[in-house]
Amino acid sequence: MRRFVLAAVASVVVAGWVLVPQLMGNDPLPVLRNDAGWRSGSLLAPTSLGDRLVGPVVEGVWLADGTVPAAGARSRVAAQALRDLHALTLANGAVAAGPDGPWAYAWPRDSAFVAVAFAETGHLADARRVLGFMGRVQLPDGGFEARYRLDGSGPPDGRPRQTDGAGWVLWSLDRVRAASPDRVLSPALRGLRDRAVGFALAQTDGGARLPEASPDYWEVSERRVTLGTAAPLAAGLEGASRTYAAEGDSRRAEHVARAAHRLRALIRTQFGPDYERHGHSGGLDAAVAMLMPPFAETDDVAAERAWARYPVLALRSAGGLAPGVAWKSDGVSWTPETAMVAYSAAASGHPLVAEHWMTWLSHHCTTWGSLPEKVLPDGSPAGPAPLAWTAALVVLTESELASHRSGVAGPLASSVSG
Template sequence: MAVFQPTAIIGNGRVLVTLGHSAELMAFFYPHCDRAQHVREGLTGIYLDGFGFSWLFGQEWKRSQRYLKSEAAVLTEFISPILGLSISVCDFVSPVEPVLFRNWQVKSLNGKPKRLRLMHYFELTLGGHEWQQAVQVITLHYPTPRPAVVQWHGNFWCGISSDLPFQQWQCGKAHPNAHNHPKPDMLDGWLNGQTLEIGKVAFAVGWQFSIPPFGSTERSMVIAFGESKREVLHRLGRNLAKTFETHHEQHRQEWRQWLKRLNLPFLKSVRDERTKSILEAALWTMRLTWDKSMGAPLAAPEFDPTFEASGGYGFCWCRDAAFLVQTFANIGLAQKVSRFFDWCVKAQSPEGYFHQRYWLDGSLAPAWSEDHDSLQTDETAAVVWAAWQVYRKLKEKPSKPVWNMLYRALNFLETQLIGGIHKVGMDLWETFRGHFTYTQASFIAAFRSGSELAKLMGEEDLSKRLQSLAKMAKFALLKRFWTNEGFLRSLNPEGKPDYTPDASVLGVIEPFLILDLTKKEERQMAEKTAQRVIVHLAKETPEGGLAVWRFFGDGYAWGMASTPATLWLGLAACSLWKATGKREWMDVARKCWLAVINHTTVAGLVAEMFDPFGSSYWAAGHGWSASWLVLLTEKLLAGNEEGCVL
């Protein structure tokens, strides 16, 4: 199965939909953001009399895509001078139920009348299964009789209907050589009218219409999911009883009200509309990948479910979640993300640590970092650190179950120290084993945060003990991991130093604030550490940005630059600018920001990896990257008084 990268995401916190550059419906996750994935293909095409059939991904179309202002709705626009047509497709998900709205506006660009058929192909894999499906064309009686298509597998149901009735349909087998496969049958502009199929199925629907010279027409579709035929048909009828624009206005109001609840004064300072759209898309990413019913986020919408080119992304890593928690707390949603720690209560192992990654229901996801000497113990530390970021904002105590979870995590971390250094484990890039500067920094941050949380809980003795552990771990960090040029990446499992340049050493500066930048010696350490990353891991981009790789020799995702690493350097540089007053650090931060802003998807999503010299990317809709882009923007705009202008 090929790996296709989405360009945009939409959803409502329980449903997550991914779209391609040609408005392809690439994935529909329901009833949670991680599973099940119900779509294999969802493609639009037209048949124009006098020309023939054209898929919207064809070379005869020029296309653009963007998020509409202040809402997670996507507009994809197509122009074809050859066909003399323009088509716009608007997509958004209902704020309150698993319903996708699609609207097509078709316009004639010249003085010739046109007869055409607008057609949509679906290959659905309900429940994540290709086989044992059933699909049928039926009559939807409300609000007025019209055709609808329903497909089901077990208790997963999908229903599709439209404002103006479909005039063509075909159910068939999804096998390439099947005699009734609807996809090849679309090419002559006609569908055979078959109303039922079982097995590995697909279907297509269509409208036919005429457009006068320079005229236009539009059609809308409602795609509803549910647990029964009755539920799906009820959703279809209820939503088709209102116009597309009525639903769109409700969607606009919901997202704009959410935006108003955020503490984002800096966003008003952004004047460039493209930049503002990218920052809004980062906020949409944070919200859409956070499952409201589960209280935990995905790393990114899954796009590689067979793990052909990666280990997959549609899971919760506690590390990534911790960084989102920090940003959400900073922008005024500490109460919302405090639910993550309730999720941690059920996800925590009996020993007190957190596994490599999870399904959103808290069960263990497919993993390769589970052995005792391959644990990513920084994830456990990150949970404790993130808890303090939230509860200090809320100015309230954690609940008893949450405090017990944090206490057990701290006890586990203490057992992982030998001579002040954490035991052998896996690094945050999930590539190397050893004792890492970054992991050591996360332990120090966890013990410091645990000490503050213990004070909050009235446990002074525990607070002092954790503070002592933090001091011991920092002493070991400075003694064993520091060199005159910067911090080591790690000590290997045998205790030998690994001098490989690695961006994760920036963790001693941001976000864990391990080095005290008010002290000259530690400030110089921080500057040398950041300078080493710049020298060995950063490259200038064509637009004047600064892209950063995760570590020297990194070949992941075809050797692309890392968005988290680039933003990491930017955040560290902001801290150094604040501590030293040196303008060059602010320039570095701005260049890092510029590299990320200029290398998004066409719709404006940030991805985990990007090609700084091209347009390729990897893992779009990456929550960690989105959250740090928001943080870095806030820090840069806080420097406006000193002349920093984005």
């Protein structure tokens, strides 16, 4: 049996090298954009002398007011990730994806994960503030632009909308609800929820069809719907159903749950059993993690197998993962996709897998302790640092692992049962 497993793994690795295309292979490698002074030199830096002087004290009090979920050597990384998330979040609730340049905008996807990280570490008011910003910039049809200016005045350019944002926001609302003392969604956030539900139902015809083609976390144009767009909508509808049930609104809870069930079945039909980016083409990518806990129940064996294959096929020379097996073969590892695998592993009962990826991430921070967007083939950090999505995923993964170590049901179980 062991010989069979080893042979199967070897064949998958060989297949991965054959499948990975040379997409944009001549592009220069990225560089590390920031240094330890990013807080004072970025667009997010406090403008007054008083704010600059009291900032570190306020941040220390804020951190102490919650919990740092990690244990041992990784506690420093988790604490820095939380500090970075705090620094990337403005008073109005806008979360910058990164400290400068094209990253200094608020993406619904990143904001959704940051809100959950805040809620699950005891910073519930900050979580609600982030989601409140999303409610203010939400479009009339309940969807979202790809990204927003940090002052909430709209998108910075004409790039296409990203449909997955509504799904991530709905998923986030449920997780924040589950972390609340009364386990009910704040009334101030219910309009955001209702509008996003309306958008998700319209996009999928109540779960009867896949959503329209849209860019997803790859940030590239798409002519066909991707798993990274469809899966978050299913997760969001399931989360919304739980929020309605917690309010005693069984009629809407059942209606949304039925739509989510239909959409899940359609995803299995159209994307399974291989679960490649476009169904039966495009190769595996990190979206397979969106079919696992904490985004879905583990009742699809084919999806679990695809999830297990993705890190093997997408492995890069520095030890991290590419966004997908069809990504350009430049050897660069991407931290959000690596952290997404860690998070889904921790939430789905694979703590050793999660520990492996968390250890890798902790060993590839910047010299000042922030998590970068990318890691070069030689192991050095690159891109903006910190990156909000990665920082949030690291905090959430550590939270799941802490629950596993303590033997207490993790946040996912609490959300589903609540």
